[in-house]
Amino acid sequence: MLKAILTEQQVALSIKRLAHQVMENHLQLQDTVIIGMQPRGIYVSDRIVDELKQLVAPAKIKYGKLDITFYRDDVRKELKLANKTDISFSIENKQVVIIDDVLWTGRTIRAALDALLDFGRPKKVELCVLVDRRFSRELPIQADYVGRAIDTFPQQKVIVKWKEKDGIDEVVLV
Amino acid sequence: MALSTQHLLGIKDLKPEDIQLILSTAQQFKEVLQRPVKKVPSLRDVTIVNLFFENSTRTRMSFELAERRLSADTLNFTASASSVAKGETLLDTVNNILSMKVDMVVMRHSASGAPHFLAKHIPAAIVNAGDGINEHPTQALLDAFSMQERTGKLEGLKVAIIGDIMHSRVALSNIYLLGKMGAEVMIAGPPTLIPKYITEALDVRVTYNVKEALQWCDVANVLRIQLERQNQPLFSSLREYNLAYGISRRLLESLDKEIVIMHPGPINRGVELDSDVADGPHSIILHQVENGVAVRMAVLYLLANREN
Numbered sequence: 001m002l003k004a005i006l007t008e009q010q011v012a013l014s015i016k017r018l019a020h021q022v023m024e025n026h027l028q029l030q031d032t033v034i035i036g037m038q039p040r041g042i043y044v045s046d047r048i049v050d051e052l053k054q055l056v057a058p059a060k061i062k063y064g065k066l067d068i069t070f071y072r073d074d075v076r077k078e079l080k081l082a083n084k085t086d087i088s089f090s091i092e093n094k095q096v097v098i099i100d101d102v103l104w105t106g107r108t109i110r111a112a113l114d115a116l117l118d119f120g121r122p123k124k125v126e127l128c129v130l131v132d133r134r135f136s137r138e139l140p141i142q143a144d145y146v147g148r149a150i151d152t153f154p155q156q157k158v159i160v161k162w163k164e165k166d167g168i169d170e171v172v173l174v
Numbered sequence: 175m176a177l178s179t180q181h182l183l184g185i186k187d188l189k190p191e192d193i194q195l196i197l198s199t200a201q202q203f204k205e206v207l208q209r210p211v212k213k214v215p216s217l218r219d220v221t222i223v224n225l226f227f228e229n230s231t232r233t234r235m236s237f238e239l240a241e242r243r244l245s246a247d248t249l250n251f252t253a254s255a256s257s258v259a260k261g262e263t264l265l266d267t268v269n270n271i272l273s274m275k276v277d278m279v280v281m282r283h284s285a286s287g288a289p290h291f292l293a294k295h296i297p298a299a300i301v302n303a304g305d306g307i308n309e310h311p312t313q314a315l316l317d318a319f320s321m322q323e324r325t326g327k328l329e330g331l332k333v334a335i336i337g338d339i340m341h342s343r344v345a346l347s348n349i350y351l352l353g354k355m356g357a358e359v360m361i362a363g364p365p366t367l368i369p370k371y372i373t374e375a376l377d378v379r380v381t382y383n384v385k386e387a388l389q390w391c392d393v394a395n396v397l398r399i400q401l402e403r404q405n406q407p408l409f410s411s412l413r414e415y416n417l418a419y420g421i422s423r424r425l426l427e428s429l430d431k432e433i434v435i436m437h438p439g440p441i442n443r444g445v446e447l448d449s450d451v452a453d454g455p456h457s458i459i460l461h462q463v464e465n466g467v468a469v470r471m472a473v474l475y476l477l478a479n480r481e482n
Binding site (some may be wrong): 118 | 213
């Protein structure tokens, strides 16, 4: 059973909206940094950053990528390949917006917070996700900016497809 | 994705995919080492013992640092300050340590094959930190990592290994690794320090003329003359060795190309390598040491996460 959650057009609109919502809270993005989560959150963050570039001077946007493989709480269960972390600026006293594709148990974001603190002490950390699987959290973590909130069963899977990789932009529930 | 092996006993047992996995994981750890907090919690629940039955500065400190950067608990063991001096066997020593709930063993031993013997008798994961004149796998891995970092590739790279090949575990591990990754290897040094049937046993070229090797290669890995392993004179004097096989700045300048100079340390300055070469712009010796920590982190991380 395949159920569409977001169509191509909805993905585009959601991303545009998320970019504007981030802008609304971080005028001029002066003390704000954007952190995309490796590996799959990068597709969302790349597009949000593209939208932000329409709104402020691109040189003002501080955009990094974070891989949390070494911070996972389940490393001993399954070995995942580490991806590149690229944060070439200081996050000390900055407002950080973490961007990921799907928020589910909250464990990835827990690891991301730990990893982030190893780069400095941010003033504030916010979370922006394309899809929020509500009521399935295993840790007290919630998102500040949500593309689409959905209710799911634990055995269901949310699949996010991207043009660059899968030939189409869409989100489906399996 | 996981290593095909449970221990790192030698490069000989690794598949090219294993080597690739270690090198690419090391790349990510190298980035970790640039952070303000140069540490990750991956091996918080792992205890590692460093068993050094033979002297070492670099390797031992590098392993220790790698373990701590991964948040592992570490124990250190030096043969001279232990019950080995009272006659305890290797297996007894290790079994006693393991009964204190140790998960991994990093071992250096003067007997070739010592870690292979241990691997057959104990349940912990073993990392060979150098066994006699057999292998020194993490050195070969960090050498490969450094070569790749400097030149951008391993496949098709021409590497000259120069000096005391006979007594060098670094040479053997490097030859295995470079062969598996598609690099070409030339061995150079005095005939007395090159094993007789090496061209039949391994896929390498041999020359007794150092200049010829330097002219051929992209990277020269210069080895230490291991006086402590020679029980008979294999060349007449250190000075003569330097004149015939040592690498001087003048020799490098006489080549019609730029090559990269590597050395696993410790350097005998003025013997196999002159100071102005060791400290010169062609040398990546200190990068090798820096990369050693990231590569060892990758090895420990991948081995620890292999067992469930």
